[in-house]
Amino acid sequence: MFEKLITYLKFGNQYHGLEQVQINGTYCFYGISLKKKKKHLDVASSFKVEDIDDLKVHxxxxxxxxxVINTNAVLTKHVQGKANESLKLVQLAFPNIKIEDFYFETISNGGHHLVSLCRKSYVDDLLNIYAAKGITIIDFTLGNLVCATLASFVDLKEIQTSNASITIEDKSISKIISKEELVESSYNINGLVIKNNQLLSFASALGLVLKNQTIQASFSDVTNKLETTFNQKRFTNQFLKIGLGVLFAVLLFNFLFFNHYYNEVGTLKETAQVLETSKTNMISLKEKVYKTEKMVSDILKANSSKSSFYVNAIIEHLPNHILLNELNYQPLIKKIKADKVIEMQKDNILISGQTNKGILFSQWIYELEAKPWISSVNILGFEDINRETSNFTIKLNLHGAEN
Structure with missing residues (x-):
């Protein structure tokens, strides 16, 4: 009973699965919601949307x-060998990659193994996007490997997902073949009728219930952190609601049955004291906020004209093959703290972005160095993301700056 209560407090009685898939170069999202009733699961709802902003409706x-991350950024390979260790299987399937830059998953069936991987930067950026959209991701998986959760529930030798055909042997996945065009079909899984394009989202939601260990993943620490963060937030909200409910019930009981006791007077005095303390704290906080706002406002007023000039001058002749991610005029040296002087890198501009034309980047640096208001340009970083695109970070030292 206690375990069921803890599970309910953590997840409620609904489990949500979501697949982001890329078909013919177009993204779409398949989702499903499972509702737990006693020992049974029912499909509460399912959906397909083509815009991430529409997910909040469902x-x-x-x-x-x-x-389920099932885009072209995820690569899946089938390998054969006696080794069962995930790291060795990844090295066997993708011998030339820098393995610390990737998240990967593996499943094994005898001497047959399936390996899926994706760049960490891509996955991390995707998780940040979902968080910004109010979608709470507590677990993720790569490609079609999550179908291993369903293998023991179907008696078919082949099933189809949103973009692949999957072969099942001995209750385990033995082969995955990517296909762009698939005929819509449905499967009966323990009495639940699931369409093929909802199969991966269903498997991922089911994984929250079953905690399947068939798939070996390299990012369990990441998913554990996501789940821990979610649990802490949910427990805080749940216990806050329970605490407020209990407090309300106690106060109501006291009002109805013990109104004539003198203790109520003491309680009211204590409440008044707490409110007075809160009021005092609120006034103090308001003063601090006002001082901070004034400080920031003064800084912005002093630098707005200069920053506008520098930004316009940089952006005006920016080559088409250079994309800026950040342009920070006089960046902070340290985080802003209460009652502390704001320290900035005066007469400096920090710029970061991406380029797919190294020659144009070098020419742009040369043009910046020629600006009369720039004393020097320092390249702080230049890193290749892939064969075509590179990340860069540069610092512009303006006249009067300390290099």
Whole structure:
């Protein structure tokens, strides 16, 4: 009973699965919601949307979601060998990659193994996007490997997902073949009728219930952190609601049955004291906020004209093959703290972005160095993302700056 209560407090009685898939170069999202009734699971709802902003219509805020990343950024290979260690299987399937830059998953069936991987930067950026949209991701998986959760529930030798055909042997996945065009079909899984394009989202939601260990993943620490963060937030909200409910019930009971006791007077005095303390704290906080706002306002007023000039001058002749991610005029040296002087890198501009034309980047640096108001240009970083695109970070030292 206690375990069931803990599970309910953590996840409620609904489990949400979501697949982000890329078909013919176009993104779309397939989702499903499973509702737990005693020992049974029912499909509460399912959906397909083509815009991430539409997900909030189907997935309630602060509800846990298991995500299937099934885009072209995920690579899956079939390898054969006696080794069962995930790291060795990844090295066998992708011998030339820098393995610390990737998240990967593996499943094994005898001497047959399937390996899926994706760049960490891509996955991390995707998780940040979902968080910004109010979608609470607590677990994720790569490609079609999550179908291993369903293998023991179907008696078919082949099933189809949103973009692949999957072969099942001995209750385990033995082969995955990507296909762009698939005929819509449905499967009966323990009495639940699931369409093929909802199969991966269903498997990921089911994984929240079953906690399947068939798939070996390299990012369990990441998913554990996501789940821990979610649990802490949910427990705080749940206990806050329970605490407020209990407090309300106690106060109501006291009002109805013990109104004539003198203790109520003491309680009211204590409440008044707490409110007075809160009022005093609120006034103090308001003063601090006012001082901070004034400080920031003064800084912005002093630098607005200069920053506008520098930004316009940089952007005006920016080459088409250079994309800026950040342009920070006089960046902070340290984080802003209460009652502390704001320290900035005066007469400096920090710029970061991406380029797919190294020659144009070098020419742009040369043009910046020629600006009369720039004393020097320092390249702080230049890193290749892939064969075509590179990240860069440069610092512009303006006249009067200390290099």
């Amino acid at each position: 997935i309630p805020k602060d509800k846990p979601v298991s995500l």
